[in-house]
Amino acid sequence: MSIILTEEQRKIAEENHKLIYFFINYFKVDEEEYYDLFAIEYLKCIKIWDKSKGKLSTLLGRAFSNRIKAENRKKRTRKRLEENYMISLNEVVFRKDSDLTLEDMMASSTNVEEIFELNEALNFFMKNEVTRLLIIGYSQKEIAEKLNYAQPTISKKVSRLKREFNNKILKT
Secondary structure: OOOOOOHHHHHHHHHOOHHHHHHHHHOOOOHHHHHHHHHHHHHHHHHHOOHHHOOHHHHHHHHHHHHHHHHHHHHHHHHHHHHHOOOOOOOEEEOOOOEEEHHHHHHHOOOHHHHHHHHHHHHHHHHOHHHHHHHHOOOHHHHHHHHOOOHHHHHHHHHHHHHHHHHHHHOO
């Protein structure tokens, strides 16, 4: 993501750069973890700041506070998903003909190639960046920002992945 500043905005950014460190200390957050995030928010604020509508520090305080809250939400979501995200062999898989568990599907499969296909399909979805980010807990909007795509593009990718999942894994 590139933020293009005017000459005046660059001067303001250079003169007030110490505010990033002020807010890192004020919010008592890890400098190594938050400096880059704050720097991006800082430049966004410089870009939109209007002197007639208030102080830059007030705008930065709100922006940094919101960034901290967003990061904490992501961390909680990731932690919850890491703790709880496992595919059990007892997981029920819905197919048109019956409800089977993954264990049943593997046990009933006399063809070793089918098991490898199932494993290959699962690996495909786990290696796909969009799927991985969805599993971790990112929203489609956050994925779009992270991968530098438009949000509708990510929506289309998610729809396609769901279709592929149904075709490859569930064979519906």
